[in-house]
Amino acid sequence: MSLGALNPSPLVEQATERLLEQITSGKWPVGTRLPGETTLAKTLGVGRSTVREALRALAGAGLVQARQGSGVFVIATEPAENWPARLRRAAITDVYEVRIMVETGAARLAATRRTDEDIETLRTALEARRAAATGDDAAFVDADIALHAAVVSAARNPVLSDLFAEFAPALRERLIDLVDLLGLRSTDPNPGDHTHASLVEAIAAGDADTAERVLHEELTATLRHLHTT
Structure with a gap:
């Protein structure tokens, strides 16, 4: 997975956008289990709290869903209409x-x-x-x-x-x-x-x-x- 480190600010928005690109481009299709927070944080060059907020934003857009004990999965490739x-x-x-x-x-x-x-x-x-x-x-x-x-x-x-x-x-x-x-x-x-x-x-x-x-x-x-x- 090649996401690339992020610029200093605003980190949450950048992290969200970078993860969104992976989903909407089809690199992470529906059903994909996302890498863990630690892996994503290291890849993006941010803290786990930033990754957590980015995942929360994606969940709010109807793109990912956390499943207790299993991880976070892609459930849609297009954001839900706000x-x-x-x-x-x-x-x-x-x-x-x-x-x-x-x-x-x-x-x-x-x-x-x-x-x-x-x-x-x-x-x-x-x-x-x-x-x-x-x-x-x-x-x-x-x-x-x-x-x-x-x-x-x-x-x-x-x-x-x-x-x-x-x-x-x-x-x-x-x-x-x-x-x-x-x-x-x-x-x-x-x-x-x-x-x-x-x-x-x-x-x-x-x-x-x-x-x-x-x-x-x-x-x-x-x-x-x-x-x-």
Whole structure:
């Protein structure tokens, strides 16, 4: 095996790339048992911890799998598609269905967990959304997403917040197209203002049922439009 020693930095990234080349080029086909950490570390000229991190990255990409007592084996020769790429490729209706499930649950939690600071953030975000109504579609969508992100943040669940953060870039692209496609701002530059105001006030009042219902109605109405467009 001829991998070649690595340059000083960044070692983990270089090690990952060098091992990836062996897999994607077919030199290590599916089913191959990789050399042990000590052997790989010596060949690459790095420490075992660097090799371990590189193997973890390859496992995360769906290329290798550790089998207890047997070693690390190649299970695929092409990296699995990552989540952001999958979202960009997904149908907008599929994205919206997931959005409904994530955000309505977040709204319910926000109504029971919000702090005074969260309420202030939500009201500020609502005013920012209103101010953005005088701008272009991209600015309005950014303000709209910022308000929804504030709702998710008020749910006080870091996993939900991380999920929304992963979701937001693909959602932004689709929403800008959606606003234009459906002509959502053709007659009203600030569509959904009343609904969003009701959502904010329901969360502020600790009314979980209303918060969930209002947001569910808002998002499902858009989804219905998408299914008939």
